Amino acid sequence: MAAFIIEGGNRLKGTITPQGAKNEALEVICATLLTPEEVVIRNIPDILDVNNLILLLQDIGVKVRRLSTNDYSFKADELNLEYMESDEFVKKCAALRGSVLMIGPLLARFGKAVITKPGGDKIGRRRLDTHFLGFKYLGAEFHHVPNRNVYEISASALNGCYMLLDEASVTGTANIVMAAVFAKGTTTIYNAACEPYLQQLCHMLNAMGAKISGIASNLLTIEGVESLHGTEHRLLPDMIEVGSFIGLAAMVGDGIRIKDVSLGNLGIIPDAFRRLGITIEEDGDDLVIPRQEHYEIESFIDGTIMTLADAPWPGLTPDLLSVLIVVATQAQGSVLFHQKMFESRLFFVDKLIDMGAQIILCDPHRAVVVGHDQRKRLRAGRMASPDIRAGIALLIAALGAQGTSRIDNIEQIDRGYENIEERLRALGANIERIN
Numbered sequence: 001m002a003a004f005i006i007e008g009g010n011r012l013k014g015t016i017t018p019q020g021a022k023n024e025a026l027e028v029i030c031a032t033l034l035t036p037e038e039v040v041i042r043n044i045p046d047i048l049d050v051n052n053l054i055l056l057l058q059d060i061g062v063k064v065r066r067l068s069t070n071d072y073s074f075k076a077d078e079l080n081l082e083y084m085e086s087d088e089f090v091k092k093c094a095a096l097r098g099s100v101l102m103i104g105p106l107l108a109r110f111g112k113a114v115i116t117k118p119g120g121d122k123i124g125r126r127r128l129d130t131h132f133l134g135f136k137y138l139g140a141e142f143h144h145v146p147n148r149n150v151y152e153i154s155a156s157a158l159n160g161c162y163m164l165l166d167e168a169s170v171t172g173t174a175n176i177v178m179a180a181v182f183a184k185g186t187t188t189i190y191n192a193a194c195e196p197y198l199q200q201l202c203h204m205l206n207a208m209g210a211k212i213s214g215i216a217s218n219l220l221t222i223e224g225v226e227s228l229h230g231t232e233h234r235l236l237p238d239m240i241e242v243g244s245f246i247g248l249a250a251m252v253g254d255g256i257r258i259k260d261v262s263l264g265n266l267g268i269i270p271d272a273f274r275r276l277g278i279t280i281e282e283d284g285d286d287l288v289i290p291r292q293e294h295y296e297i298e299s300f301i302d303g304t305i306m307t308l309a310d311a312p313w314p315g316l317t318p319d320l321l322s323v324l325i326v327v328a329t330q331a332q333g334s335v336l337f338h339q340k341m342f343e344s345r346l347f348f349v350d351k352l353i354d355m356g357a358q359i360i361l362c363d364p365h366r367a368v369v370v371g372h373d374q375r376k377r378l379r380a381g382r383m384a385s386p387d388i389r390a391g392i393a394l395l396i397a398a399l400g401a402q403g404t405s406r407i408d409n410i411e412q413i414d415r416g417y418e419n420i421e422e423r424l425r426a427l428g429a430n431i432e433r434i435n
Helices: 022-032 046-058 087-094 097-110 129-137 168-181 198-209 238-251 269-275 318-328 345-354 387-401 420-425
Strands: 003-007 011-014 038-042 063-068 071-075 112-115 143-144 151-154 162-164 186-190 212-214 219-223 231-234 252-259 281-283 288-290 306-308 334-336 357-363 364-371 381-386 404-408 429-434
Touching: 011 238, 011 364, 022 046, 022 071, 022 168, 022 198, 046 063, 046 087, 046 097, 046 269, 046 404, 087 097, 087 112, 097 112, 097 129, 097 151, 097 168, 129 162, 129 168, 129 231, 143 168, 168 186, 168 219, 198 212, 198 231, 238 252, 238 269, 238 318, 238 387, 269 288, 269 306, 269 318, 269 420, 306 364, 318 334, 334 420, 345 357, 345 364, 345 387, 387 404, 387 420, 420 429
Parallel strands: 011 252, 038 231, 162 186, 306 334, 381 404
Antiparallel strands: 003 404, 003 429, 038 071, 063 071, 112 151, 143 151, 186 219, 212 219, 252 288, 281 288, 334 364, 357 364
16 A cells, blocks of 8 residues: 655646546547457556556457557457456456446447446445446346356347436446447437547547447437447546646645646536636636635625536536535635535545534535635645545645645555656655655
8 A cells, every 4th residue: 555745835836737538548448349450549648547447458358559658559359258258357347447338349349248346436326227228228138147246248239229318427328329339220319428538439439430420419329330440549638637736726836837738628627616716817728827825715696605516517527526625625715515426425524624624514415615715724634545536635635734644545546647746746746655
């Protein structure tokens, strides 16, 4: 187990560039299973979750070449189908949540897949019903194998149909889209997720020969095709990392430029921080966050307390609520955070309360933050990272705290942030990794 030792109180200054998008990487890497031809993907982040998925693909026979630090070639022309039904493979899938995105491509191309409950963040239930229902609509059958605790999914043929998803699940939509590209006839998916990374997946599949329309809307139409060919694809910058860096700059920055953010794909993320009073300047495709000596939380037009709530795209991503909560601790005013999608994600605030933050946890889904208005700094402490996003939020809090903090279980942070301590040190942070 590794840990970060952070000496708080240093003001950070300089330029930082976001990595490639983690969630997009997991989707498009799995999409390479749909063709025996070579697919080149660029700007892949060097992070634990993505690296483990690449290793998993190599285990099943995908030929992977690392072209440069963040560019890879994938060729799935000789897969070991027998290994994919083994207990060893199932065990590896169970340790990696991104592995669930392999089901759609395997079902589409080979007519079968095996699934167990995947791992990932401990942030509450993340059900797979949407995936299962989508595959069932397409004609797949499920068989539970109790002694192995797995589901075997099979289909002699997938047939296009109309479906209304029970929720706008991003991974569920991605999985169903990848299965539907080979389904006979036309598939229409209503209440589909439409976030930029799902759009990127659809654009990549179309470049491979798929016929997907309605991209960027919640109504997707997929005309089935016989096969897909190779392509080259570049990942967007990671919007969650961009938001994390905005929060970092607001809390401890002395003028930070975030380079090449793909501003048009950030949605309302910058405005969510502006509602907390953060000044954000746009310069081409860069964001510049000057030093924030004081920032005041807005109220609604009728004078009621500001509420920030997560919602499916184009709403506010739940992955940034943790960072927004930390930023709010030093604002002037109060704000209610409403985490609707995961019932355990706000439990990390007890660590911020231990650091001196004024937070009322109303229930598993709601927390009120009363800001210190920069008059009272957070106290340093020892804590553990419960998940990726809470981990980066605690890291930001520790950088702004008075004294030396220790964060354990930083493997959670490594799952989503590439070389984070080196990049922060380049801005002037006093942070060290220890084993």
